[in-house]
Amino acid sequence: MSTFILWKASFDEKAKELSFFATATQWLYINQGTKKMIAEMLRDLGVEQFDFERRTIDHFLTDYLLDEPLSDDWRDIWAHTWEIKVHLTEKIKFEMKSTNLVYTLARARTFLDDETTLFPSKCVLLADFYDSESLATAKKILTMVRFLRENETYIEIIRAQAPQIREKLLKMLRKEYQEQEYLYEKIPEDLSIRHKAELPLQLIVMVGTFTQEFFEDNATLACLISDLIHELGGTTTWNEKVEIEAESFGKIAKEEGKNSYNWRAKRFQLC
Numbered sequence: 001m002s003t004f005i006l007w008k009a010s011f012d013e014k015a016k017e018l019s020f021f022a023t024a025t026q027w028l029y030i031n032q033g034t035k036k037m038i039a040e041m042l043r044d045l046g047v048e049q050f051d052f053e054r055r056t057i058d059h060f061l062t063d064y065l066l067d068e069p070l071s072d073d074w075r076d077i078w079a080h081t082w083e084i085k086v087h088l089t090e091k092i093k094f095e096m097k098s099t100n101l102v103y104t105l106a107r108a109r110t111f112l113d114d115e116t117t118l119f120p121s122k123c124v125l126l127a128d129f130y131d132s133e134s135l136a137t138a139k140k141i142l143t144m145v146r147f148l149r150e151n152e153t154y155i156e157i158i159r160a161q162a163p164q165i166r167e168k169l170l171k172m173l174r175k176e177y178q179e180q181e182y183l184y185e186k187i188p189e190d191l192s193i194r195h196k197a198e199l200p201l202q203l204i205v206m207v208g209t210f211t212q213e214f215f216e217d218n219a220t221l222a223c224l225i226s227d228l229i230h231e232l233g234g235t236t237t238w239n240e241k242v243e244i245e246a247e248s249f250g251k252i253a254k255e256e257g258k259n260s261y262n263w264r265a266k267r268f269q270l271c
Contacts, residue, residue: 003024003026005102006101008126008199009045016088018047018088022082033084035052038084056084060206061080062125068239123219127202127229127234132200135200138234144158148177169231173224180208189206189208191225
């Protein structure tokens with residue numbers, strides 16, 4: 001049985017850096033990782049000849065690979081995932097479709113056996129967009145989200161730039177930020193976004209760092225941010241990405257007037 005699913009692999013030729021995500025399929029948690037484990041993962045990704053100087057491993061939880069129908073267990077939705085960056089000594093030729101999933105048996109003797117040591121944990125959404133205009137708008141709006149909790153006028157400021165966003169959603173988002181501040185007795189971390197040059201239509205959205213209870217309680221703040229991404233024309237799961245790509249090739253009949261947000265609301269109804 002596989003130990004991890006490897007996905008979103010890309011190679012930065014300038015930095016000679018191969019990066020990918022590894023999502024646990026069993027109750028195995030990467031600590032520092034070992035060179036042997038990384039080497040096996042690279043071979044499973046199709047990299048045969050390589051040598052690497054160093055690696056970085058960063059843990060987070062994401063719902064990108066959630067299964068349908070949704071489980072009642074939060075662990076089946078929010079999966080322990082690690083971003084692994086391997087700095088190679090030489091350039092390589094590497095191409096992999098962004099929707100490819102690679103199953104690996106890679107293991108390490110340094111695995112952690114206590115899930116609680118991974119918390120507080122980062123909560124990350126992977127947002128796929130399908131045109132550069134939607135992505136540019138999303139970057140602009142998402143950087144403004146942090147102002148909502150402090151100033152209600154940002155509801156109208158945001159809607160003036162993206163009128164497709166429901167006012168109710170922004171009010172719910174503002175309320176949830178305030179509730180998180182009350183629960184944690186401090187202002188939650190500001191939402192941050194970044195993207196890889198090799199994956200120009202994807203944003204990596206870090207919602208914040210939270211205790212295990214946040215995920216047990218349905219991760220409402222993350223769900224609302226996900227809804228916002230959908231209203232901006234993006235998707236946040238592998239299932240959506242695959243189906244939309246299939247539609248673009250005419251493999252699935254597209255309903256007239258359907259948009260990505262309605263697709264998700266019908267299929268997932270997370271919030």
